[in-house]
Amino acid sequence: MSSSSTPNPNSRPDLDDTINVTTAHNSASMTAAAARENRNPGSNKEPLSIATFAVCAVIFIICGSVIGNASGGFFSYNTTIKPEYVRGKAPGVADDVALPPKPILNVYVKKGQSLYSAKCNGCHGADGKGDGANYPSLVGSSWSTGHTERFAQVILNGLQGPTSTGKVYGAGVMPAQGGGMSAQDLAFIMTFIRNSFGNSVGDVVSPEMAQAAIDIAAKRSNPAAPVTAEELKAHEKDLTGEKMDPTTLVDPITFKPVGAKK
Ligand code: HEC
Structure with a gap:
């Protein structure tokens, strides 16, 4: 048989079908066209799964x-964003008005509520009532609604019972909450507690007053220890510093009285 993979091009057409085309193609190692191409260099690595x-x-x-x-x-x-950042008016926009001013008491209570949720809620409860056994209630608590200096020292330094009612709670000691707390935040939290859950002192603790409290806490001889009822006797006072009329209208973003210069 003359079956060959490379038929003589000069030969006549293979009318007798002596060449099996399929076999001939299979036996060629590659087609002529493929043979002319460069090899794909590849990376010899498996593709990632x-x-x-x-x-x-x-x-x-x-x-x-x-x-x-x-x-x-x-x-x-x-x-x-810097803490004191205040958004300027958009240039060329005449009616880019600031948010409507609100009474400072409302603004502080609202800010204080979110800080309370983050810092105090877990122990004193969303309703401020504590649980009666491990955590005391802040509702009607004379240390929360009474002298601002005493209240602030409890928050900043924590408390080793007995509490204002003479009772020692199961959790034993309240950890200090002052770490990383700014005067502004302390002012928000104190104002919130004094005017929420049924407490209605009606006052605003100003950032200046809160700063005075932070300064007092910094001067304690044993700063790491929680305050005790005994130590708190020295703090039956109100904090010094600017008192703010709770009805003062302030910008709800900057907390500055409306019309006041920065
Ligand atoms: C880890 C739990 C815990 C956290 C968080 C906590 N407290 Fe307390 N707090 C206590 C305990 C416990 C006592 C009572 C201590 C005792 O009996 O020894 C207490 C007592 C107090 C008292 C005294 C109440 C009274 O009438 O005698 C005040 C005020 C107070 N906490 C405010 C706060 C505020 C405000 C925050 C948030 C900034 C806060 N606490 C966060 C556990 C906590």
């Missing part, structure tokens, strides 16, 4: 959220 991509994606998401949330935060609002 989809599972590897999925695992990497999960790791990236977790790492990203950890870094993004890291205390202080690489991308946190506070590191990019």
Whole structure:
């Protein structure tokens, strides 16, 4: 048989079908066209499996959220926006009006509520009533509604019972809450508690008063220890500093009295 993979081009057409085309093609190592191409250099590596991509994606998401949330935060609002930042009017926009002013008492109570939720809620409860056994109620508590200096020292330094009612609560000691608390935040929290849950002192603790409290706490001889009822006797006073009329209208963003210069 003359069956060959390279038929003589000069021969006549293979009318007798002596060449099996399929076999001839299979036996050729590659087609002529493919043989002319350069080899794909490739990387000699296996392609990555989809599972590897999925695992990497999960790791990236977790790492990203950890870094993004890291205390202080690489991308946190506070590191990019200065505390005293006040949004200026948009240039060329005549009717870019500020938010309507509100009474300072309402603004402080609202700000204090969110700080309370973050700092005190877990122990003293969303309704401020504590649980009667481990955590005392702040509703009607004479230390919360009485002298501002005494109230502030409890918050800033924590408290070793007995409490205002003479009772010692199961949790034993309240941890200090002053760490990282600004005067403004302390003013918000105190104003909130004095005017919420049924407490209605009606006053505003100003940031200046709160700063006075922070200064007093800083001068304690044993700053790491919680205050005791005994120590609090020295603080049966009201904090010095600017008193604010609770009806003063303030900008709800800057907390500055409306019309006041910065
Ligand atoms: C980890 C739990 C815990 C947290 C958080 C906490 N407290 Fe307390 N607080 C206590 C305990 C416990 C007592 C009572 C201490 C004792 O009996 O020894 C107390 C007592 C008090 C008292 C005294 C009440 C009275 O009438 O004698 C005040 C006021 C108070 N806390 C305010 C606050 C404020 C404001 C915050 C948030 C900034 C706060 N506490 C956060 C546990 C806590």
